[in-house]
Amino acid sequence: MKPTPEGWPRISSFLFYEDASAAIDWLERAFGFQTRLKVEGAGNTIEHSELVYGDGVIMVESAQRRPVHLTPRRHDGGNTQSLMVYVDDVDAHCAQARAAGATILQEPETKNYGDDWGTNRGYGAADLEGHQWWFTQRVKGPA
Incomplete structure (x- = not known):
């Protein structure tokens, strides 16, 4: 296998939130993530973000950017x-x-x-x- 780009694990995940900006703040406070990149869009949306925990990376975006991206809230609490x-x-x-x-x-x-x-x-x-x-x-x- 070829090496990954510097600072990226082999696998990372996207999470979609109704209020991604509030979610990012909460993930830092509650779970200890650190935001290394946050790209804000119109209407307080998050176009892209990268949060790190140790050598792990998750990406958080606003769910309303694309109708196919659902949060558990929009899925009657279902977990995907x-x-x-x-x-x-x-x-x-x-x-x-x-x-x-x-x-x-x-x-x-x-x-x-x-x-x-x-x-x-x-x-x-x-x-x-x-x-x-x-x-x-x-x-x-x-x-």
Whole structure:
């Protein structure tokens, strides 16, 4: 495989929000993302943005830019994808997300996934427009 452009992971995801500008601010406050690029359009829309967490990148755009891009809100709360992010301290991360208004879908818990994968501690949360996120930390590596 050829190398990716500098600063880009092999895979990244787009998320669409009714109020992308508010979502970007909230994702920074609740989940610890940092905005490295934000292109604003007419009517307070976000044409493109790039948010980073460690070496991961997500892109956030305004859903109304294209009618085929739906948020969970426009889809009766249906979930079309979930994102998983490794963090350093799941319990502190969960407390920060809860304080910012995240809906905690699953409280932090530790699970052993067997000798081939190891043990992780994680929790699930929904953001302000219903996208589902799973945050995890490695507790113990594979045997």
